[in-house]
Amino acid sequence: MKVLVPVKRVIDYNVKVRVKADGSGVDLANVKMSMNPFDEIAVEEAIRLKEAGKADEVVVVSIGVKQSQETLRTALAMGADRAILVVAADDVHNDIEPLAVAKILAKVVEEEQPDLVLAGKQAIDNDMNATGQMLSALLGWSQGTFASELDIDGDKAVVTREVDGGLQTIKVAMPSIVTVDLRLNEPRYASLPNIMKAKKKPLDEKTAADYGVDVTPRLEIVSTAEPAARAAGIIVGSVDELVEKLKEAGAV
Amino acid sequence: MAVLLLAEVNNGELAMDATAKAVTAAKALGDVTVLAAGASAAAAGEAAAKIDGVSKVLVAEDATLGHRLAESTAALIVSLAGDYEHIVAPATTDAKNVMPRVAALLDVMVISDASGVVDADTFERPIYAGNAVQTVKSSDAKKVVTFRTSTFDAAGEGGSAPVETVSAAADPGLSEWVEDKVAESDRPELTSAGVVVSGGRGVGSEDDFALIEKLADKLGAAVGASRAAVDSGYAPNDWQVGQTGKVVAPDLYIAVGISGAIQHLAGMKDSKIIVAINKDEEAPIFQVADFGLVADLFDAVPALTEKL
Numbered sequence: 001m002k003v004l005v006p007v008k009r010v011i012d013y014n015v016k017v018r019v020k021a022d023g024s025g026v027d028l029a030n031v032k033m034s035m036n037p038f039d040e041i042a043v044e045e046a047i048r049l050k051e052a053g054k055a056d057e058v059v060v061v062s063i064g065v066k067q068s069q070e071t072l073r074t075a076l077a078m079g080a081d082r083a084i085l086v087v088a089a090d091d092v093h094n095d096i097e098p099l100a101v102a103k104i105l106a107k108v109v110e111e112e113q114p115d116l117v118l119a120g121k122q123a124i125d126n127d128m129n130a131t132g133q134m135l136s137a138l139l140g141w142s143q144g145t146f147a148s149e150l151d152i153d154g155d156k157a158v159v160t161r162e163v164d165g166g167l168q169t170i171k172v173a174m175p176s177i178v179t180v181d182l183r184l185n186e187p188r189y190a191s192l193p194n195i196m197k198a199k200k201k202p203l204d205e206k207t208a209a210d211y212g213v214d215v216t217p218r219l220e221i222v223s224t225a226e227p228a229a230r231a232a233g234i235i236v237g238s239v240d241e242l243v244e245k246l247k248e249a250g251a252v
Numbered sequence: 253m254a255v256l257l258l259a260e261v262n263n264g265e266l267a268m269d270a271t272a273k274a275v276t277a278a279k280a281l282g283d284v285t286v287l288a289a290g291a292s293a294a295a296a297g298e299a300a301a302k303i304d305g306v307s308k309v310l311v312a313e314d315a316t317l318g319h320r321l322a323e324s325t326a327a328l329i330v331s332l333a334g335d336y337e338h339i340v341a342p343a344t345t346d347a348k349n350v351m352p353r354v355a356a357l358l359d360v361m362v363i364s365d366a367s368g369v370v371d372a373d374t375f376e377r378p379i380y381a382g383n384a385v386q387t388v389k390s391s392d393a394k395k396v397v398t399f400r401t402s403t404f405d406a407a408g409e410g411g412s413a414p415v416e417t418v419s420a421a422a423d424p425g426l427s428e429w430v431e432d433k434v435a436e437s438d439r440p441e442l443t444s445a446g447v448v449v450s451g452g453r454g455v456g457s458e459d460d461f462a463l464i465e466k467l468a469d470k471l472g473a474a475v476g477a478s479r480a481a482v483d484s485g486y487a488p489n490d491w492q493v494g495q496t497g498k499v500v501a502p503d504l505y506i507a508v509g510i511s512g513a514i515q516h517l518a519g520m521k522d523s524k525i526i527v528a529i530n531k532d533e534e535a536p537i538f539q540v541a542d543f544g545l546v547a548d549l550f551d552a553v554p555a556l557t558e559k560l
């Protein structure tokens with residue numbers, strides 16, 4: 001079985017995001033970038049499938065700026081076999097919309113013929129939560145989103161999903177797109193020797209044009225603003241004072 | 253302008269709060285037709301017909317639509333899409349599963365988790381865990397949008413829209429349902445509760461989470477949790493509040509033993525009054541709290557439960 005994992009380069013989750021003064025977007029110049037945390041979980045799961053003898057190849061793909069190479073190298077250092085970089089933007093502030101990403105991924109799937117695509121459930125920059133579902137629609141494949149457990153069973157996959165009411169388990173026909181949630185696994189750190197080895201693993205470079213996909217955004221960003229700030233609160237000295245304040249505020 | 257709104261239906265019952273909040277958002281866009289789909293959906297359709305501002309209800313009942321499987325539900329919506337400029341839903345996990353699939357089948361971008369409607373093409377949505385709010389204008393012929401329910405008030409009841417039935421689309425038969433694990437609870441639902449009491453890693457164990465639950469029950473509140481508390485097994489996954497959990501905006505949010513990581517704040521910082529109880533006076537949660545209490549939760553929470 002071949003597993004394809006799309007990985008996205010995003011602002012590191014520990015970085016305090018700053019909105020640019022002119023309202024044109026979020027400042028990404030000189031900030032730490034990392035692999036989208038959900039995608040680390042997807043890469044980890046793919047590698048575990050390989051270690052368990054259920055998968056024989058793990059291919060990672062990233063779509064975006066050239067620097068996404070670093071993200072792919074991280075995935076290779078974790079244990080992926082091969083990487084594909086699809087250059088689709090030249091400025092880090094130019095993010096590619098999920099619909100365009102899904103169209104490019106659909107072409108990659110056509111070429112690579114994976115049995116399973118493991119994506120993150122959302123990217124922590126744009127929080128769109130869409131790419132996996134869109135790819136699944138374009139391919140006419142089944143989808144198992146927000147997975148916290150995954151079990152491959154012949155030509156079916158059993159996926160336990162984190163949903164509003166609790167957990168839902170479904171069985172999907174393979175090939176399938178599964179998007180992963182936080183509790184699926186805890187991703188490993190790449191060891192130094194593996195980081196060195198990863199430098200020699202194959203990394204193909206393509207462009208969006210190679211796949212004939214138009215990445216022109218459908219959504220125009222009109223403006224980006226800071227969220228409304230909360231008024232400063234107070235520190236109370238005791239439980240009694242807290243109860244009194246809550247009563248004054250009509251909260252209890 | 254016509255809007256098709258996918259109602260939130262769980263086991264044949266309408267989730268009134270989420271659906272009525274989405275109706276409020278959708279009314280600004282045009283005439284609202286609600287679609288109630290499921291293995292049984294007639295009762296949900298009848299309930300939706302009473303929401304103010306709904307002009308028509310479509311009921312689609314079919315075994316293949318049970319358990320809100322994405323493939324069959326998306327196929328149904330696409331079969332109806334021709335008549336509508338907007339296809340919308342409350343941003344529940346069900347809708348987030350289905351709507352991007354619908355959008356891709358229609359070759360349009362989805363607008364997830366919109367928190368505001370500027371005009372028929374233009375929406376506001378939080379990005380970067382709510383650290384920025386983006387206004388986006390769609391150039392697509394149809395707009396597929398999910399609405400963040402915590403930012404809209406529920407539409408009232410009192411309407412009596414006509415109800416029609418529609419048939420399911422051909423089911424691609426790609427997925428089947430196996431089981432649901434739903435925790436039964438008498439407490440209010442997290443995303444619609446007026447008061448939420450949440451516990452974090454500081455609570456220390458599943459047993460001690462009872463302290464949080466007792467305080468919640470005293471206040472008639474829903475119980476929430478940080479990711480750390482869920483990961484540690486103190487609380488079930490559907491209690492998680494935050495960027496990747498539920499987004500809540502109750503009148504009162506009490507955070508106990510929660511540090512206030514940005515991913516947690518993303519899910520609760522629009523609450524009207526925030527109370528934080530934490531023994532570390534430097535904890536970032538105090539920066540968003542209206543009332544902060546620097547104390548050991550094992551002393552403060554039982555005392556608070558008793559005094560309220």
Ligand SMILES: Cc1cc2nc3c(=O)[nH]c(=O)nc-3n(C[C@H](O)[C@H](O)[C@H](O)COP(=O)(O)OP(=O)(O)OC[C@H]3O[C@@H](n4cnc5c(N)ncnc54)[C@H](O)[C@@H]3O)c2cc1C
Nearest residue numbers: 006063095096097120122123126127128129130131220221
């Ligand atoms: C000029 C321009 C203007 C734009 N304007 C807007 C705008 O106004 N509003 C707006 O919301 N968006 C806009 N976008 C696009 C937007 O910024 C994001 O691309 C989109 O919202 C991304 O969603 P997401 O990354 O959260 O994807 P999600 O669907 O949340 O990602 C889920 C998963 O898909 C996979 N994935 C996603 N992206 C990639 C990738 N690039 N490479 C590999 N795998 C990937 C990963 O596995 C990821 O975990 C614009 C883009 C451009 C170029």
Ligand SMILES: Cc1cc2nc3c(=O)[nH]c(=O)nc-3n(C[C@H](O)[C@H](O)[C@H](O)COP(=O)(O)OP(=O)(O)OC[C@H]3O[C@@H](n4cnc5c(N)ncnc54)[C@H](O)[C@@H]3O)c2cc1C
Nearest residue numbers: 452453454478479480494495496497509510511516531549
């Ligand atoms: C991609 C991604 C998505 C995420 N999504 C979410 C999300 O949706 N929701 C979420 O919550 N987190 C999310 N997180 C995790 C988040 O970054 C934090 O790790 C998490 O919120 C921390 O939980 P906590 O505050 O309970 O734990 P900690 O940060 O460990 O804080 C525990 C707090 O308890 C206090 N404490 C300890 N003992 C006591 C005591 N006896 N009395 C009083 N106070 C005490 C401590 O002072 C401390 O402040 C996400 C992270 C990532 C990377």
